[in-house]
Amino acid sequence: MLIPPEELRKKGWEVTTVGDDIAWIKPNKDGELRAINPENGFFGVAPGTAMSTNPNALLSCARNTIFTNVALTDDGDIWWEGMTEEKPAHLIDWQNKDWTPDCGRVSSHPNSRFAAPAANCPCIDPEWENPAGVPVSIFVYGGRRMNDIPLVFQATSWAHGVYLGATVGSEQTAAAEGQVGALRRDPFAMLPFCGYHMGDYFKHYLEMAKLAKTPLVFHVNWFRKSPAGKFLWPGFGQNARVFGWMVNRPYGKAPEHISPLGYVPEYEDIDWEGLNFTKEQFEEVMHQDKEKIKAQVAANDDYLINKIGHVSQELLEVSKEILKRCE
Structure with missing residues (x-):
């Protein structure tokens, strides 16, 4: 989900994503290794994921996503450590307890996760579902x-x-x-x-x-x-x-x-x-x-x-x- 710097994108640099975790790799009839993503989506660690660190991952969570062990905001949204520079004034944490920035504990479990469909990813590769895989x-x-x-x-x-x-x-x-x-x-x-x-x-x-x-x-x-x-x-x-x-x-x-x-x-x-x-x-x-x-x-x-x-x-x-x- 890497995004090249703007100066390189202007030169035509582009990065697309087939998968973020597992690759199943095997040779084709010509002896060339080809890879597929056997998963239907991304199962990512939530803390630290932000628009400043991995915008494509966060944008992949915009819909049809399951969040586990993260915090809830007062308006029903989700939040985790590192998502924004400014911490919300109040949350319901992953243990269903009231949370404030000065309470002395994290709001979301360190291994809290998001499970998002790969099709949501803005940079998903057009060949990501090709059964023949992509060349490695x-x-x-x-x-x-x-x-x-x-x-x-x-x-x-x-x-x-x-x-x-x-x-x-x-x-x-x-x-x-x-x-x-x-x-x-x-x-x-x-x-x-x-x-x-x-x-x-x-x-x-x-x-x-x-x-x-x-x-x-x-x-x-x-x-x-x-x-x-x-x-x-x-x-x-x-x-x-x-x-x-x-x-x-x-x-x-x-x-x-x-x-x-x-x-x-x-x-x-x-x-x-x-x-x-x-x-x-x-x-x-x-x-x-x-x-x-x-x-x-x-x-x-x-x-x-x-x-x-x-x-x-x-x-x-x-x-x-x-x-x-x-x-």
Whole structure:
């Protein structure tokens, strides 16, 4: 549901949505991966969803939508934390209690939801119900990493791409999640859903290298911070600038530059029109510390060998290749 910045939309940039959660992906007769959305709508987390953060999601809720565990306004509308800058003076909260801004508790459950028909979405893709699916040209994995992963990089091979999915994780930001700053792994965002051994799951991904054409694989990190704790990247619609580089890569329309972690763009490879983001800022958000990368690789190997187990040697070879690029 990404909306590119106005300057890029004027150039013809457009993002359409097939689904917001699940993709069922399989090869067609030509060996090309195609994806469908098996769901009829969006089941989104409500808190934080606003016109300023995800307008298309909010507009999708305009009609025929089921809301669960959100607050009710005095005029019968719904509200949740982050929906508007100004909080309503009075609500009935998700526990059917009177709520005011100074009552000391949230009005809506942290996992409150909206279930909206996909057909409501202003940017729904015309092919979203095509049973043949839509072509898949890139996979993108992402995690919330504060200081050791750059804004974007591309895997150097399919095995490297599987490695990125197998080791992806986010740093915990709240004590309720566990130790703050500790890395919580979630391979392919499938840990709660995979019905068989993750080591075998990784091997099945590796076997997809036999396809006639495999997607390019990328890793993004919108959440990198400076030593002072300030986010280095503006995020939201500005992420389209990074996607611009990624989606052009399979077609040879964007250059590549090798780095320890993989292929990366240079400052000149990104369209910056309308955004004051200097080359120095870009270099900071893209910086790779070789010593931190070596520590990452050691942690990845430990996770794959000792936590996952039954892991393919092909993935462990990727670690060796990354270390070689750190020399």
